[in-house]
Amino acid sequence: xxxxxxxxxxxxxxxxxxxHARADVRPHALFTDGLVLQxxxxxxxxxxxxxxxxxxxxxxxxGKGSTVLLEAGMTAGKDGKWKTxxxxxxxxAGGPYTLTIKGKNTITLKDVYVGEVWVxxxxxxxxxxxISTHNAEEVIKNAANPQIxxxxxxxxxxxKPLEGFKGDPKWHECNPETVRHFSAVAYFFGRDLQxxxxxxxGLIHTSWGGTRAEAWTxxxxxxxxxxxxxxxxxxxxxxxxxKETAAKAKAEGKKTPRGPGPQNAPGALYNGMIAPLIPYxxxxxxxxxxxxxxxxxYAYRKLFPLMIQNWRDDWKQGxxxxxxxxxxxxxxxxxxxxxxxxxxxxxxxxxxxxxxxNTGMAVITDVGDPKDVHPRKKEPVGARLALAARALxxxxxxxxxGPIYDKMEVKDGKAVLHFKHVGKGLVAKDGPLQGFxxxxxxxxxxxxxxxxxxxxxxxWCAKVPQPVAVRYGWAxxxxxxxxxxxxxxxxxxxxxxxxxxxxxxx
Numbered sequence: 001x002x003x004x005x006x007x008x009x010x011x012x013x014x015x016x017x018x019x020h021a022r023a024d025v026r027p028h029a030l031f032t033d034g035l036v037l038q039x040x041x042x043x044x045x046x047x048x049x050x051x052x053x054x055x056x057x058x059x060x061x062x063g064k065g066s067t068v069l070l071e072a073g074m075t076a077g078k079d080g081k082w083k084t085x086x087x088x089x090x091x092x093a094g095g096p097y098t099l100t101i102k103g104k105n106t107i108t109l110k111d112v113y114v115g116e117v118w119v120x121x122x123x124x125x126x127x128x129x130x131i132s133t134h135n136a137e138e139v140i141k142n143a144a145n146p147q148i149x150x151x152x153x154x155x156x157x158x159x160k161p162l163e164g165f166k167g168d169p170k171w172h173e174c175n176p177e178t179v180r181h182f183s184a185v186a187y188f189f190g191r192d193l194q195x196x197x198x199x200x201x202g203l204i205h206t207s208w209g210g211t212r213a214e215a216w217t218x219x220x221x222x223x224x225x226x227x228x229x230x231x232x233x234x235x236x237x238x239x240x241x242x243k244e245t246a247a248k249a250k251a252e253g254k255k256t257p258r259g260p261g262p263q264n265a266p267g268a269l270y271n272g273m274i275a276p277l278i279p280y281x282x283x284x285x286x287x288x289x290x291x292x293x294x295x296x297x298y299a300y301r302k303l304f305p306l307m308i309q310n311w312r313d314d315w316k317q318g319x320x321x322x323x324x325x326x327x328x329x330x331x332x333x334x335x336x337x338x339x340x341x342x343x344x345x346x347x348x349x350x351x352x353x354x355x356x357x358n359t360g361m362a363v364i365t366d367v368g369d370p371k372d373v374h375p376r377k378k379e380p381v382g383a384r385l386a387l388a389a390r391a392l393x394x395x396x397x398x399x400x401x402g403p404i405y406d407k408m409e410v411k412d413g414k415a416v417l418h419f420k421h422v423g424k425g426l427v428a429k430d431g432p433l434q435g436f437x438x439x440x441x442x443x444x445x446x447x448x449x450x451x452x453x454x455x456x457x458x459x460w461c462a463k464v465p466q467p468v469a470v471r472y473g474w475a476x477x478x479x480x481x482x483x484x485x486x487x488x489x490x491x492x493x494x495x496x497x498x499x500x501x502x503x504x505x506x
Contacts, residue, residue, distance in 0.1 A: 023048070023049060023050045023053075023080060024049070024103070024104065024105045025047065025048070025049040025050075025053065025055055025076075025082075025101060025102070025103030025104065025105055025106075025107065026047050026048055026049070026101075026107060027045065027046070027047035027101050027107060027109075028046050028047050028163075028164070028280075029164050029165050029168070029169065029276070030151070030204075030276075030277065030280050031045065031047070031099070031101075031109060032109065032169075032170045032171050033109055033110050033111050033112075033170070033171065034110075034111045034112070034113075034149055034170070034171035034172060034173055035099075035109065035112055035113070035149065035151075035171045035202065036112075036113045036114070036115050036116075036117050036149045036171070036200050036201070036202025037086075037088055037099075037112065037113070037114050037115075037117070037202075037281065038088070038114075038115075038116065038117045038202075038280075038281035038282055038283060039088045039089065039090055039092060039093050039114050039115060039116070039199070040087075040088065040089070040090060041087065041281055041317065042085040042086070042087055042281065043085055043086045043087065043088055043281040044083060044084070044085045044279045044280065044281060045057055045083070045084055045085065045086065045099075045101075046081070046082060046083035046084070046279075047081075047082060047083075047101065048076070048080045048081055048082070049076040049080055049082055049103045049104075050076065050080060050103070050104065051076060051077070051078050051079065051080050052075055052076060052077075052078065053075070053076045053080075053082075053103045053104060054073065054074075054075055054076075054103065055073070055074050055075070055076055055082045055101065055102070055103045056071070056072070056073045056100075056101075056102045056103075057071070057072050057073075057074075057084050057086075057099070057100070057101050057102075058070070058071045058072075058099070058100045058101075058102070059071070059086065059097055059098070059099055059100075059112070060097060060098045060099075060100065061097055061098075062096055062097060062098055062110075069092065069097070070086045070088070072084040072085075072086065076103075088114050092114045093114050093115055093199040093200070094113065094114060094115070094199065094200065095111070095112055095113035095114060095115075095200060096110065096111045096112060096113060097112040097113070097114065098110055098112060099112045111173075113147075113149065113200035113202070114199075114200065115147075115197075115199040115200030115201055115202065116193065116197065116199060116200070116201050116202070116283045117201075117202040117203075117204065117280070117281065117282045117283055118186075118189070118190070118193075118201070118202070118203055118204070118282065118283055118284055118285065118286060118389075119204045119206065119277065119282055119284075119285045119286075120183055120185065120186035120189070120203055120204065120205045120206070120207070120285075120286050121205075121206045121207050121216070121273075121274070121285060121286075121287055121289075122207045122287050122288035122289035122325075123207060123208065123209050123210060123211045123288070123289045123290075123291060123292055124207075124209030124210060124291075124373075124374060125185065125288045125289075125291070125325070125328070125373075125374060125375075125378075125381075126183055126185055126186070126205075126207040126286075126287070126288040126289065127183060127205075127207040127208065127209050128183065128184050128185070128374055128378060129180070129181045129182065129183070129184060130143075130179055130180060130181070130182055130183070130184040130187050130378075131180045131181060132184070132374075132376070133184045133376050133377070133378045133379070134376040134377045134378070134379070135379075139379070140176050140179060140180055141176060143174060143175065143176050143179045143187070143191075144174065144175045144176060145174045145175075145191070145194065146173050146174070147174075147194050147199070147200045147201065148173075148174035148187075148190050148191065148194050148200070148201050148202075148203070149171050149172065149173060149174065149200065149201070149202045149203070150171070150172045150173075150174055150178055150179065150182050150186075150187075150203055150205070151169060151170070151171045151172070151202065151203065151204045151205065152169060152182065152183075152205045152206075153165060153169060153204065153205065153206035153273050153276070153277070154166040154167040154169055155208055155263070155272075155273070156272035156273055157262045157263055157265065157268040157269060157271070157272045158268060158271035158272040158275075159268075159271065160271055161218075161270070161271045161275035161276075162271060162272055162275055162276050163275075163276060164276055165276050166272070171202070174187070174190075182203075182205060183203075183205045183207065184378035184379075184382070185286070185288055185325070185378050185381050185382050185385070186203045186205050186286065186382070187203070187382065188378055188379045188381065188382025188383060188386075189203075189286055189382035189383075189385045189386050189389070190203045190382075191382070192382060192383050192386035192387075193386045193389055193390070196386065196390055196396075197390075197394065204277060204280075204282075206273045206274065206277065207288075207289075208263050208269060208273070210261070210263070210264075210292055211263050211264055211269060211289070211292055212264050212292045212293050213289060213290075213292075213293055213300065213303050213304060213307050214228065214231055214264070214266045214267075214303065215263060215264050215265060215266060215267065215268050215269040215270070216269050216270050216274065216289070216307055217266070217267065217270055217303070217306065217307040217310050218267055218270050218271075218310050218314070219231075219232060219266050219267030219270075219271075220267075221306065221310045222266050222267065222306075225302075225306065227299060227302065227303075228266070228303070231266040232265070232266050232267075235260060235264070235265050235266055238259075238260050239259065239260055242257070242259035242260060243259075245257055245259075246259065264292075270310075274311065275314075278314055278315050279315060279316060279317070281317065282315070282317065282320065283320065283321070283389075283393055284320045284321035284322060284323065284389065284393050285311065285320065285321070285322045285323070286323045286324070286325075286385050286389075287322065287323070287324040287325070288324065288325040288381070289324075290304075290326075290327050290345050290348075290349060291327060291330075291345075291373060293345060294327070294341045294342050294344075294345045294502075295341055295502065296502055297341050297342075297344035297345035297347070297348050297500070297502040298344060298348070298500065298502040298503035299502075299503075300345060300348040300349075301347075301348040301351055301352075304348060304349065304352045305352050305355070305356045308322050308352070308356055308359070309356075319357055319358045320358070321358050321359070321360065321388075321389060321392045321393040322356070322358065322359050322360075323359065323360040323361070323362070323385050323388045323389060323392070324349065324352075324353075324359070324360070324361055324362070325361070325362045325364060325381055325384075325385065326346050326349045326350070326361050326362065326363050326364065326491060326492075327342055327345055327346050327349070328364045328365075328367055328368040328369075328375050329365060329368025329369075329370070329475075329476070329477040329478055329479075330342065330368055330369065330370065330372075330373050330476060330477055331370060331476040331477050332370055332476070332477065333370055333475075333477045333479060334475060334476075334477075335447075336447070337437040337445035337446065337447065337471070337474070337475075338475065339500060339501045340474060340475050340476050340501070341476075341500075341501050341502050342475075342476045343473070343474045343475060343476070343478070343492060343494075344500045344501065344502050346473075346491070346492050347492075347493070347494065349361060350404070350491050350492075350493060353404075353491075354404070358392060360385070360388030360389070360391070360392050360400060360401070361388070361401065361491065362381060362384035362385050362388060363384070363401075363402050363488065363489050363490070363491045364380060364381055364384070364489075365473060365478055365480050365489045365490075365492065366380070366489055367380055367381065368477060370477050384400075384488065387399075387400040387488075388400045388401070399421065399423040399424070399484065399486040399488065400488075401421040401488060401491075402421060402482075402483060402484055402488035402489045402490045402491060403419040403420070403421055403422060403423075403426060403482060403483070403484050403488075403490035403491070404419060404420045404421045404490070404491055404493075405417060405418075405419060405420075405472070405490075405491070405493040405495070406418045406419050406420050408470060408495045410466075410467055410468075413460060413465050413466065413467070414458050414459065414460040414467070415438060415458070415459040415460065415467045415470045415495075416453075416456050416457075416458055417456055417457045417458075417459060417470060417495075418455070418456055419455065419456070419457075419490070421484065421488075422455045422484055423484035423485060423486035423488070424484065424485035424486055425455065425484065425485045426452045426455060426456075426457065426482065426483075426484060426485075427452070427482075427483050427484065427485050428452060428481055428482065428483075429481040429482075429483045429489075430481055431481065432450075432451075433450040433451060433452065433457065433481065433482060434450075434479060434480060434481055435472050435473045435478055435479055435480030435481065435482070435492075436448045436449075436450040436457075436459045436470060436471070436472050437470070437471045437472075437474065438459055438460065438461045438464050438467050438469070438470050438471075439464060439467065439468060439469045439470075439471075439496070440464045440465070440466050440467060440468055441466070441468055443469070443496075443498055445469075445471060445474075446461045446463045446464055447461070448460060448461040448464075448470070449461065452482075457482065468496070469494065469495050469496035469498070470494070470495045471492075471493070471494040471495070471496070472490070472492055472493050472494070473490075473491075473492030473493070474492060474494055478492050480492065
C-alpha cells in the first residue's frame with residue numbers, strides 16, 4: 001500500500017512540475033548566441049514564461065567588465081508572454097556583449113553584437129548557395145568575418161501566422177564553413193555593407209525556390225483586394241486538379257507533372273517564414289523574386305507593392321528600405337522585336353521602384369544566362385543592392401541606380417529619350433548602343449539605331465518616319481549596353497502602354 005501511495009505521489013509531483021519545466025523563461029527563437037541587434041531604433045526582445053512571472057532583461061558589455069549597459073524589468077501576461085524594447089544608440093555598435101534574461105531561471109546569450117540587421121528573402125535566386133556561384137572557392141576561402149552574422153529560417157508553411165520556427169535555427173559567425181550553404185546574394189550584400197559601414201551586420205535569410213509573391217503575402221491582405229479575394233479557392237482547385245493529373249500520369253506510367261506545392265498556397269510562407277520574424281528590429285529587406293509571377297506580370301504591378309506594404313504594416317517599423325533585384329536575362333536570345341512576359345515583369349518591378357517609397361532596384365541585365373534561370377554571378381547582384389542600401393538606408397551621397405527612363409519627345413523623326421540617374425553621364429558599354437526598338441502609329445516595332453547625345457539618347461529607324469513609341473531591352477533575354485559612367489546598367493523600359501501578353505485588356 002505504501003509503495004502504491006509513493007508511486008501516486010511521484011506521478012502527481014511530476015504532473016505538477018511539468019508545466020513549470022515547460023514554462024521556464026525563454027526568449028523567442030531568434031535570440032541565440034551570436035545574434036545581432038539593430039541599432040538606432042526600438043529593439044524588441046520578447047519571449048515566454050510562467051503567467052505573471054517577473055522577467056528581467058539585461059545587456060552587459062563584456063569588453064567593459066560587467067558594466068550594465070541597458071536593463072529592463074517586466075511581468076509576463078496571463079498568457080505567459082513578455083516583451084520589452086531597448087533603444088541601442090550608435091555608440092553601442094560593435095560587441096561582443098552578453099544578453100541575460102532572468103526569471104525563475106536564467107538564460108545567458110553570449111557573443112551578442114549591435115549593428116545592422118537585414119532580412120533577405122525571395123525565391124531560388126535568393127536561396128542560391130554561395131558554394132554554387134561563380135568563383136565560389138576563392139570567395140569562401142576569404143569569407144571569415146566575425147562582424148557578419150548569418151541566420152537561416154527553416155522552410156515551413158502554415159495556415160495561420162506562426163510565432164516560432166520549424167527546427168532549432170541559430171545565428172552563426174560568418175566563416176568558410178558557415179557561409180558555404182548560405183544565400184550568395186545575401187552574403188555579397190552583407191560583405192559589401194559591412195565593409196562600407198564598419199559595424200556588425202546581421203543577415204536573416206528566409207527564402208524558398210519556385211515560389212510566388214502571393215505565398216509571401218498575408219492571406220487577409222490578399223482577400224481584402226478584389227484581384228485576390230478568391231486566391232485561396234483558386235489555389236485549392238489547382239491543387240485538386242494537379243492530384244487528378246498526377247494520379248493519371250502514375251497510372252499511365254508517365255512522369256508526374258510538377259504541381260503548385262504547399263509552399264505556393266496564398267499566405268503560406270508569410271505565415272511560416274515571415275510572421276515568426278516580426279517584430280524583430282531590422283533596418284530593411286532585400287528581395288529577389290518574380291520568375292514565378294512572370295505569367296501574371298500585369299497583376300504583379302499591384303501585388304508586389306501590396307506585399308511590401310503588408311510587411312511594413314505588420315512589422316510596425318515605418319517604411320523601412322525595401323531593395324529588390326530586377327529579373328536577370330533568361331531564355332533564348334532573339335534578333336527581332338517581340339512581346340515578352342519577362343519584360344512585363346521587369347516593368348512591374350520598375351514601376352514599383354518608381355512609385356513605392358523607399359525602394360531600390362538592382363538591374364542585372366549583364367549577368368544573365370540564356371540556358372539557366374539561376375545565373376552564377378551573384379557578386380554584382382549583392383554589390384548593387386549594397387549600393388542602394390548605402391544611399392537609401394544610410395544617406396550616402398552616391399549614385400545607386402543605372403539610368404531610368406523619364407520621358408520622350410520627338411524631333412525631326414527621331415525619338416529623344418530623357419533619363420533619371422544619369423550620374424556622371426551616359427555611356428554605351430563595349431560598342432555602339434543596342435537593344436532599342438521603335439514603332440509608329442501601327443504599333444509595329446523595328447530594331448532601331450541609337451546614340452547618346454549628352455544626357456539623352458536619340459533613337460530612329462528609316463522604316464518609322466513618325467515614331468510614337470520606343471522600347472529598350474524588351475525581351476526575355478535583353479541584349480543591351482546603356483549604362484551610366486558610375487558603372488550601373490540602365491533598366492529595360494518602354495514608352496508605350498500597349499496591351500501585353502499578361503493581360504487581355506488595358
